[in-house]
Amino acid sequence: MTLAWHALRTPAKPAIVMGSGESATFGDLELRSRQLARALRRRGIGTGEVVAILMENNRSYLEVTWAAQRSGLYFTAVNRHLTAGEIQYILDDSGAVALVASAQMAGVVGDLDLSRVPVRISACGEVDGFESYEELLLETPGTPLDEECEGREMLYSSGTTGRPKGVQKPLPLTPLGDPTAPTVQIAAGLAMTGETSDAVYLCPAPLYHGAPLIFSMSWHRLGATVVVMERFDPAKALELIDRHRVSTGQFVPTMFTRLLRLPEDERERHDLSSLRSVIHSAAPCPIGVKEQMIAWWGPIISEYYSGTEDVGTTFITAQEWLSHRGSVGRPMETCHIVGPDGDELPPGETGLVYFEGGRGFEYHNDPDKTAAATNDKGWRTLGDIGRLDEDGYLYLTDRAAHMIISGGVNIYPQEAENILATHPEVADVAVIGVPDEEMGESVLALVQPAEGVVASEEFVAELLGYARSGLAGYKCPRAIEFVGSLPRDPNGKLYKRSLRKQYWSDRDSLVR
Template structure:
């Protein structure tokens, strides 16, 4: 159901709680604030099909603004707060946004963004921007007369060039009509009105945003972390008796590297399920999470494009370790480099056939690159076993060809990240005159003082004990922090640029 139903039936129930500040909104307050947002959008002259851009840090107004756009028939584009002014400006311009909302803390970026018709700053003043809170307070909290269903248009994280706006048709029908995701999470994870959902990631990303909105459709409570911290995450589970959460594998790694007595210090018995996706999870990491929390770790594989969806329960995973499950949306097809279908057990590019169509805003050529007679691809490599379970190998763009042998760096990363002195790791191919490419690891040590030749030798030996030598790094560099997106995706392009000569431009 739409949150307006819960505002009528359970008006005093918490809908949103900010973990750091404790600020909260009841369902009645969420309904009022989203109505004020819708009224503001109409007062600015926005009508069904127009686009707004949201460049906000996690805050109490984030979800009400999205609900306000949803009930106004608008397209809302949520933008990463980690982008430069040039990167964010590209999205603002490409999306055709007529209204922009920015956190005052991002004033340095905001000043250099393209001009739009209506600009608002939240949490402080930015020259040339109206104060969002005052503008909302000036609006009535009643529903607009011409409600219709809007939707998000989110941009890919841009790991290989400019990001792409992922768009579909605006939904027809009333604003409270059922949608596929809401039904799916109810079936897979037992979402319901009694749930308490902990969201530790930035809301501008597809999964945190869409799952939080789905929780509101069920009438549950969303706890939003301003920023992920592994021990504080555990404390919040105990404090609010959290039932569900969604994380990325790097968060699992950070929790597992807490001292055992620290992890044992918190009561996590309220948990019914932790969902993870966004990046492949090392088998050993997931085994340790299940050993710790029990069979409560659920996984799915999809993308913002939504062309396909697989899911696996913890019980299934224990019998199919490393799998991301069977397809629930779209038929999985594995293709070789020439576009030929491959049988079970053979690695190739993963396509989903028969799922929802993929369309990129203002980019028909990019749409054509990922779609064809076999459906759509997210750019990942993997295989399907005889029982129909999908296993991911890596992204096609990350593959290393060393001496004519294909090396998928994910396997090497999965080994190295479990070393007790490693906080994070990326494995890439770098130029080698004889082999074409050689395997290199860039490691973020847990303690920077450990970085150096001794740790390099220790990690190379550690990898060679567990992998064939062709998959092991020949050398290791150290970095205080890897360029990783908050969703867990690694910007390997930025790392590769350090080692590969720039190609001359025409």
């Protein structure tokens, strides 16, 4: 499963199609990634070193990751929405020796100290002090490296509960395309489900996130065309599915919500019959939202739960989900629910989710965090709270770091969020714990009203009643505040830490 094989067999087939219409063939992708790989090697970047990428979604992005992948390098895709200080931390912590940045990022790049990053390359325009990506390729032959070997990603967590953590896994360093390499196994799994090079995959999310990036590259290994949106727009997504006869795609729940908010005529005027399978992940999906999506697109929407750390994975088909609504699926590894005392809990009881097995990883430069993810039995956790039912299906309740403790009672805000998110006049919602002199914390809902909806006391009362209709009283918000928007990254993850900080900054309480 290599680009070279597809470039030889179907050199003119589109490998990358941008939402704007710009494209690159498999022949282009193979040649340009070879040229960049050789250019990096000529500049002294050897196996195991780190190349950082700071760009918006563009055609060059996947050329750069494939260059690193085939060179035995780590590639660190940096969230382009971070501040200069946050980007600096990732560059320093990862030890990146090369940075590929786009002209769009020139402003933030100018605020960085790049004295420890000797190789600097600018794509899609010029950046002061950077070599031109296009000129670099023109002067470099496209012959492959003498010993091409599999590299891999080293990605940083979104930092929704604290400082980003670099997740470092062992480099495969196997020959490029070796079926035993972990980097090849997603593509192999897709092939086992019957997927072929005829597939057209829609990537509507930022490539700096793990799932969009790794799945895009995995589809390339199968010889499939990857349609990349510069940014997610619900109407544009439907138009691209129709125009390119997209057969599969990966979404996050906030994208589903925005698709469902489209006017009926917009939803109906596109032919979506080419869709064979859709998968979603990255954040909890409210039951009502998923029910509506299955009713619209049919029982083709699967779901998985995992993390960059690869400590465990679950999977559930639409058919299974309809009989286990709210579940994220059956674990592929042995799963345990553990209580506060460290003892395993029986089905139906809620606790910290642990997995046996999984692949090896460490949090880069942070042995304490690495150790904290593992208990005394060797089981590992991503820090999520959940339960298993009698059939072995996992249901996630929330992140441990998001739990609200009110009057000594544990409250998981995701439950209230899932209810309020289905209200037709709510565009987005976050539920957090805020200081309460009597109870310690009380439950507050921050609501972004849908377009045209008036934020009024009457609307507050309506939303509180709506929450109480589906939840026990103690789990419901005690108050609602309206906001213009919530701090989410484009992949749907909510930065609750920044929301909580507004209320806890002058308190003697941990801002979780």
